[in-house]
Amino acid sequence: EPEVTQTPSHQVTQMGQEVILRCVPISNHLYFYWYRQILGQKVEFLVSFYNNEISEKSEIFDDQFSVERPDGSNFTLKIRSTKLEDSAMYFCASSTATGGLFFGPGTRLTVL
Amino acid sequence: AQSVTQLDSQVPVFEEAPVELRCNYSSSVSVYLFWYVQYPNQGLQLLLKYLSGSTLVESINGFEAEFNKSQTSFHLRKPSVHISDTAEYFCAVSKGSGNTPLVFGKGTRLSVIA
Numbered sequence: 029e030p031e032v033t034q035t036p037s038h039q040v041t042q043m044g045q046e047v048i049l050r051c052v053p054i055s056n057h058l059y060f061y062w063y064r065q066i067l068g069q070k071v072e073f074l075v076s077f078y079n080n081e082i083s084e085k086s087e088i089f090d091d092q093f094s095v096e097r098p099d100g101s102n103f104t105l106k107i108r109s110t111k112l113e114d115s116a117m118y119f120c121a122s123s124t125a126t127g128g129l130f131f132g133p134g135t136r137l138t139v140l
Numbered sequence: 141a142q143s144v145t146q147l148d149s150q151v152p153v154f155e156e157a158p159v160e161l162r163c164n165y166s167s168s169v170s171v172y173l174f175w176y177v178q179y180p181n182q183g184l185q186l187l188l189k190y191l192s193g194s195t196l197v198e199s200i201n202g203f204e205a206e207f208n209k210s211q212t213s214f215h216l217r218k219p220s221v222h223i224s225d226t227a228e229y230f231c232a233v234s235k236g237s238g239n240t241p242l243v244f245g246k247g248t249r250l251s252v253i254a
Contacts, residue, residue, distance in 0.1 A: 061241065071184070071230060073241040081182060084241055119183060126191070128174065133183040 029053045032132035034120050040138045041110055049105045049135045050119040051120030060103045061129060062095065064088070071119070077103065110139045142233045144168040144245035153221055153250045161216040161248045163205075163231030171233045173214040174242065175205055178228040187229070192212065201225075226252045 033052045041047050051059050062074040075085040077095055080115075094106045107114055117136050121129040145164045153159045165171060177188040188199040195207040205216045214231060228249050232242040 049233075063242075065165075070246045071232075071242075072245040073243070076241055128186050128189045128191075130186060131176070131184040 029044070032120055032122055032130055034118075034132035034135050036135060037133065038136045038138070040140065043112055043139055044109050045108055047107050047137065049107075049118050049120075051103045051105075051132055052101050052133075053103055053120065054130055055101070057122035057124055057130070059083075059123045060095075060097070061123075062105045063119045063121060064116040065119065066113075066116040066133075074105070085091030101103070108139075110137075112139050115139045141146035142171060142235060142243045144231050144233050144243055146231055146248050147250050149246065150249045151252065152253060154253050156220045157225055157248065158219050159217065159221050159225075161229050161231075161250065163214045163216065163245060164214050165214065165231075165233045167212075167233060167235065169235050171235055172240075173205075173207060174234070175203070175214070175216050175230040176230045176244075177201075177231060178230065178247075180227070187216075209252065221250070221252050223252050223254060225250060 035050045040059045060077040065072050071085050074096055075089045076077045076083045089136045092108050094103050115138050117134045120132040143166045147162050157214045173190040176184040177187045178184050188197045189206055190197050190207045190211050203218045205214050207214050228247045231245040231249045233242040
């Protein structure tokens, strides 16, 4: 069964450093997303991506964040200068046009 | 804007007992509704979804949820739970299909006791 994959599973970084979280969506999906879950809190939408551009973004997704689909398979989330409050589990997801997102296993980002 | 309320943060239940996890939503437009399950140290898995048609939807592992438009609810039920059902359950809503973000509830932790 096809699945969304994410690397790395755990990323530890120093405050102020740049990080890139990587995702490989399901191959025939056209819509891509990033969500995050701060420990003990709800899952929050960050950004959606379709046809090589951002479709929608939340207020969390400020200028420190960017997304890219550098080739036909990868979908990346970059945080330019990490802050302590960026520590969270980051989930990538993909979907077709008919609803129901399929999530990856997540990347746990720890900012020290 | 949509919002989702899961009133119960934790639900303990004995094995083989029935369970209901409550979910209410608010929206000014028609919505699509979803339940996701998160097992310990894992990602989110789609459990079931309501897009249209029959208001009762079922999953392959015995869960079911019923869309009730008048009560704006989408409660999740299972007649007999197993230890392996222990997980966090998230209700989510979107206002459309495809490229429409999901809004999640805070989650309900289901603990099945032997």
